[in-house]
Amino acid sequence: MSREVPERLLAALRDARHVCVLTGAGVSAESGVPTFREAQEGLWSKYRAEDLATPEAFLADPALIWRWYRWRRGVVGNVEPNPGHRAIARLAGVVPRLTLVTQNVDGLHRRAGSRDVIELHGNLFEDRCFADGTLHAGDDGLDVPTCPDCGGHLRPGVVWFGEAVPEPALDASCAAAADCDVFLSVGTSSLVYPAAGLAKQNGAVVAEINPNPTSQAAGFDFALAGNSGIVLPELVDWLAL
Ligand code: OAD
Numbered sequence: 228m229s230r231e232v233p234e235r236l237l238a239a240l241r242d243a244r245h246v247c248v249l250t251g252a253g254v255s256a257e258s259g260v261p262t263f264r265e266a267q268e269g270l271w272s273k274y275r276a277e278d279l280a281t282p283e284a285f286l287a288d289p290a291l292i293w294r295w296y297r298w299r300r301g302v303v304g305n306v307e308p309n310p311g312h313r314a315i316a317r318l319a320g321v322v323p324r325l326t327l328v329t330q331n332v333d334g335l336h337r338r339a340g341s342r343d344v345i346e347l348h349g350n351l352f353e354d355r356c357f358a359d360g361t362l363h364a365g366d367d368g369l370d371v372p373t374c375p376d377c378g379g380h381l382r383p384g385v386v387w388f389g390e391a392v393p394e395p396a397l398d399a400s401c402a403a404a405a406d407c408d409v410f411l412s413v414g415t416s417s418l419v420y421p422a423a424g425l426a427k428q429n430g431a432v433v434a435e436i437n438p439n440p441t442s443q444a445a446g447f448d449f450a451l452a453g454n455s456g457i458v459l460p461e462l463v464d465w466l467a468l
Pocket residue numbers: 250251252253254256257262263264265280330331348386387388413414415416417418419436437438439441453454455456
């Protein structure tokens with residue numbers, strides 16, 4: 228078996244008590260979910276995701292935002308977890324402790340078998356009341372679904388630009404980043420905070436896995452320039468030997 232994963236990184240993983248993995252849209256790219264900063268396809272190509280994923284855009288035209296999110300639910304509902312997602316689920320069985328933090332809202336980590344995933348930006352398949360913040364499963368099929376409790380508009384249960392990450396998710400990920408011995412940053416452009424600030428909190432060994440090394444990579448211990456669906460299974464195969 229050829230090996231692209233540096234021996235020093237494997238050694239750090241073999242010695243680790245606690246591994247923290249942060250993932251972004253790139254880990255789902257090989258499943259066919261477009262990354263956030265790619266141009267959108269078809270109907271939605273005239274919009275930038277950054278202009279639709281805001282509370283202001285929802286208030287201006289909730290039906291438009293719901294059409295976009297139903298389209299996104301359709302895209303994600305038709306894809307499967309890829310070898311990168313499955314390798315992270317497998318890694319949890321190989322190291323003593325693993326915390327998985329994701330910026331993705333697609334639920335593919337859970338579908339790949341990962342447990343206790345910290346979803347920093349929420350979940351695409353949940354609805355949240357715009358007025359009172361309560362979470363509800365699925366939507367009722369109206370153009371703009373309504374809250375069964377207060378009758379107000381429901382919105383997708385995700386974190387939008389300009390909104391804060393829910394405190395419990397943020398606290399749990401900061402605690403894991405501070406406690407871990409090895410931090411893997413996978414498929415994220417490392418541009419959006421607070422996720423981008425999680426690595427390098429405590430002197431942990433930090434490795435990035437991304438075919439396009441990010442601006443933070445120079446400060447990391449390792450930058451593995453490859454697709455997560457190739458590099459992660461290889462890394463876990465070597466560890467499990
Ligand atoms: P981005 O779309 O910003 O970045 C995706 C990263 O994945 C890029 O650096 C790509 O080079 C990399 N990539 C592409 N294919 C890959 C592959 N096969 N394997 C590994 N990496 C690959 O996505 P995020 O960093 O997740 O926030 O973006 C973070 C947040 O910005 C999103 O959660 C979203 C967005 O604004 C909100 O919606 C609040």
